[in-house]
Amino acid sequence: MAGVTTASMQVYVVEDRAFGARAFSNLNEGYGKVLRYGAYGEEVLARLRWMNATLGPAVGEALARAGGLDMKAMIGRQLTMGDEGHNRNIAGSATFGRMLAPHLARVASGETLEQILRYFADNDLAVLNPVMAACKATMDAAHGIAESTIVTAMARNGTDFGIRVSGLGDRWFTAPAAVPVGLYFPGFSADDANPDIGDSTITETAGIGAFAMAAAPAIVKFVGSTPKAATAATLEMYEITAGENPAFGLPALDFRGTPTGIDIRKVVKTGITPRVNTGIAHKKPGIGQVGAGLVRPPMACFETAVEAMVALLEG
């Protein structure tokens, strides 16, 4: 029998102070060879060890000194600075880094401090992970409401795409995941792509990411599209959502709130599936992220969920 030991992993903790939900996320590793896309070489592990031993505790102390960070205000600000909060987080990451920096100066020093500040200087996704946790805490508050047809989680495991619905308990409604359409890093192509993977779709579930594409026209350049198409993407999502979030105003739409709360009934009725911005993982283990692009969940997830709701209400 092998010896058993324990370890701990540094995570962001985001609290929904209105409803009491707490959500967690790891610290963002950046692009390319990263564990979350399947890379696990020595350089990946060394970076993760540094993040866990050095970066995480320093960021935690700095956040405590700063009195925490209002993620609702952060996301709202990002949307006025060209971020949609999923694939593009450069403005939010810069804002997060500059806000933490004076506090970090009191909890680390010298080369260690330089490396921590270098992490925030170079990682345009640094804020993505607390953003995802904020979206998770938000949507958890919407889960478990009787008869509600609002989607409270969307996630993919590289094989299937699954959704959870507020009034349908903890069941996942799944169907095979598609391969994203996108732009590949140099040396990679669509032949290398794995079907859609990851739980970052919690951003779209909460009304940002692809739903806030109108805020981030710079993204569409990467996929050969136009700013008009970015605005059209957001406008389409109003067709399948229950409300608009006044805290997340979209400048290009006269500060109209982001389309929020995917309603499975509207998805099935209109035939419009949610849009998702996402990274693309290599299909072979060990390589990591090879691109970024756009994808949609299969309609079957929503059809099965509607059928389950009908059965529940009739039963």
Place this chain on the structure above:
Amino acid sequence: MAGVTTASMQVYVVEDRAFGARAFSNLNEGYGKVLRYGAYGEEVLARLRWMNATLGPAVGEALARAGGLDMKAMIGRQLTMGDEGHNRNIAGSATFGRMLAPHLARVASGETLEQILRYFADNDLAVLNPVMAACKATMDAAHGIAESTIVTAMARNGTDFGIRVSGLGDRWFTAPAAVPVGLYFPGFSADDANPDIGDSTITETAGIGAFAMAAAPAIVKFVGSTPKAATAATLEMYEITAGENPAFGLPALDFRGTPTGIDIRKVVKTGITPRVNTGIAHKKPGIGQVGAGLVRPPMACFETAVEAMVALLEG
């Protein structure tokens, strides 16, 4: 006879590597009680002394360690992040601060480093001054071209608005300055406003600021206007400019380059004067900035300049 001594002031130095021009600017003091808007109390002087003795040298060392900063790339990036580069510089300042931070960690430490990083965390105008110097270096390269009717500088001294024209030497064409229309800080109103002041109009001269308003719809909220009006402001400026700057693409206009190079002939012919985004100074000395808003130079500057060009060409 009084004793004579010398002193030095820390300034940013921006070089135009294509044409050899160099331009300079002081370090930005932030909002409110600041020397550049006429405040000169002890707290203002203490801050300036700290900036000159501590902040400036540290930023200089950090910039040297970073190998300088490409201001053309910086401004281009700002325009994809909701800044227009004159009144709104929050994304650029965050980007500037995060890029300098790891270098600053090696040239200062402890409380001093914390204060320096606090400056970059809190001052949403930190990057404005190198941006202005970059605009000045750019427009100096366009100055002194025979028969050119392009405006190479616009500036105001609180009484008059003046312009210089490429083909008309060092002469300033002046007329009385207007009072900006804008939003006032709490406790102040239009009754407190001084006529337009400052040389930050070099930004509009180089095709950003009000000319890039389409990039910064969040600004117009402050003056009770709409994002559509922000785009219209930029579109109007194409009517009086000679070209479009492909390095400064505007997301809202499908990455069309900013309207650049005000032509005095087009101004007079169309009756459209340049738009200017600006801060507002209190009319009494010692108080400082009391608001921010929009203004236009008097048409007389452009009419006199066109007459001077006609006289030069006929003479």
